[in-house]
Amino acid sequence: MSDTVEETACGGEFEEEFDAFYARTYPWLAARAVMVSGNRQNAEDAVQEAYIEAMRRWPEVRAYASPEAWVTTTMRRKLSKDGRRWWFRWKPVEMAETTVPAAPTATVEETAEALAALRALGTLPPRQRQVVVMHSLEGMSYRAISAELGISVGSVGSNLNKARARLSLMLDVSPELGRPTERLLTRTPEDPLTAALYGAAEWLSDGFRGDARNGFRSDVRNGFRSDAARNGGPDGMRERR
Template identity: 60%
Template structure:
């Protein structure tokens, strides 16, 4: 295969990866990091650009998506002011899911608002846990002990269950959440907020596509 053909194949592979993961990783990143949507999206796009430049290496990673998120996290961390202040309560302007009921939207926004009140480490841990990562995987990704993972998860769970008026789980260290059981009300609330956010982002992207016709408002968000 010629160099040009290899480059074309590589570009096509990356384009497919980007199209398949961008909206989902955006939703995850906003849940995990963001009260500043623009800052989060800018950092994520920078991470994707770096992934594109290193695609032969990135695609061979156990999790290319994890590589992108880790690179994004480092970019956010380098902005010290944003990193220090991210935990402060604030509204996150996001597109609403067009398929959601008024009640579902209200519940999703309440969950997102509650997440913004958590310190950054607690917020990261509980969102990563909800996405299906184990204690060990979170420990490796964040550079903390598994005991630290459990402690942060427990604190995050305690605050969120209080803010969202959710009955506390029977396991004090949050193992029910880590098990991804749909019966866990906090896991269900976080997963529903993630799905609501993803649906809204996908709908917003469709609205931005050419040929949607006059009258669409792609810049409108919800608080």
């Protein structure tokens, strides 16, 4: 890639295009990151690094069939890599309204249901949390999850079953369809547990949408510039690929 193209990725047409992509995808990506990690700071760090990488390679990433899928995978890999440092010290986490961005337009009942789902997720071991979010919220197959996490298909199924069993018990949902929790959603999943998780994700997304308007994008840009400076500018960054 020429220096001209590399520099254009940070300005002009490509910059505007990246800004639109960021505004559209950030809230949902940040919500999923929180639900996987159980920690807002870890989630935001992983999301920021994923977008910095996407900005650095935007002329390439924008040409993919799904740039959002590429950023999502980058975010998950970052969380998995960092997670190995704390998985062995894992303990249940308490997800409270004060630790996540609350949806400004949500009703009291919607907020209570979303926080209940987040708290239930926080009781799951990290691997179970990963698998249930990847399968239920992102629609990934057992085989795709197996390939990304480096575990067997059987292990994916086992972790998913354990996660669903615990979440169903804690959230008092049955396998029957048509539970009232579906009213929180803009689309209707096939089972009430997925409905509850989608409701929590959409509640988080609404909160993060406000953050996106309040300057997080500038943090991505500042991180991009720092990354470029540490690696000797565009030439140094190209050498890392």
